[in-house]
Amino acid sequence: MPVPKRIINFLEKNKAKYEIIKHRIVYTAYDKAATLKVPQKIIGKTLIVKLDKNFALVLIPGNKNLDKNKFKKLAKAKKVEFASEKLMKNKFKGVKMGAIPPFGNLWHLPTFIDKSLLNQTKIIVNGGNYNWSIKISPATLKKLIPNLEIGNFSKSRSR
Numbered sequence: 001m002p003v004p005k006r007i008i009n010f011l012e013k014n015k016a017k018y019e020i021i022k023h024r025i026v027y028t029a030y031d032k033a034a035t036l037k038v039p040q041k042i043i044g045k046t047l048i049v050k051l052d053k054n055f056a057l058v059l060i061p062g063n064k065n066l067d068k069n070k071f072k073k074l075a076k077a078k079k080v081e082f083a084s085e086k087l088m089k090n091k092f093k094g095v096k097m098g099a100i101p102p103f104g105n106l107w108h109l110p111t112f113i114d115k116s117l118l119n120q121t122k123i124i125v126n127g128g129n130y131n132w133s134i135k136i137s138p139a140t141l142k143k144l145i146p147n148l149e150i151g152n153f154s155k156s157r158s159r
Contacts, residue, residue, distance in 0.1 A: 003127040003134065004094045007101055011134075014144055019135040027098055027112060029062030036124065036133075039063075044117055044125040046102045048088050051077035055091065057104035059125070060114045064154035071153040075112065095128035102126070103144060111145045114154040118142075 003020055011018050026032045033040040034138040043062030047053060049071075056075065060066055068080045085097055091107060092100050102125050104111030118121050125141075127134045142148055 003129065003132045006106065007103070007128050007134075010103060010106055011056065011144070016144055017137065017139050018140065019129065021124065021133045021135055023131055023133065024132055031060055032124065032133065038124065042120045042123050044102055044113075044123045046100045046126050048092075048100065050079075050081045050087075050119070051075050052079055055083055055109055056089075057100070057102055057107075057109050057111045058085055058114075058153075059102040059112065059117060060154040063157065064116070065157050067153050067155040068102040070151070070155075071112070073128050074149070074151040074153055095126075097131050099126045099128055099132075101128055101134065102141070104147055105147070110147065110149060111147055112149045112151065112153070113141070115150055115152050116154060118150065 023035045026035055029043040029045040033043050040063035041061045044059045045062050046147055047058040047066055072080045087096055120138060122135050122137055124133050124135050
């Protein structure tokens with residue numbers, strides 16, 4: 001199954017400029033970057049977090065981790081946890097776990113993006129499946145997600 005119709009329809013309806021990329025099956029941003037021979041910093045990693053009692057989508061660069069303390073301040077939340085797979089399966093029907101596209105408005109969820117991704121000319125985000133991705137400009141992403149929240153909440157991965 002390529003990129004789900006729901007995602008393609010969303011992109012087309014909004015007249016987005018994008019490119020669908022087919023690649024070998026990958027489960028991590030690291031593997032996606034290696035497979036596509038691109039820097040990890042242009043791979044958008046989608047995280048699903050629970051902010052107090054509500055869910056949100058978070059997009060950070062593939063070479064970084066979420067800084068929960070910085071994110072908590074930005075999101076004005078008391079508690080930030082990663083969502084369980086069980087909860088995600090119920091919420092994100094039609095897309096594979098670990099390949100969720102960063103369009104939170106499709107699921108009526110707030111979407112946050114780390115500012116460092118907006119500095120890239122193009123970013124590669126999940127396409128809903130393990131072997132399909134979407135190449136898109138940060139400007140297009142901002143147009144697609146009108147309430148996109150921007151901040152500095154990623155940190156370098158510790159080895």
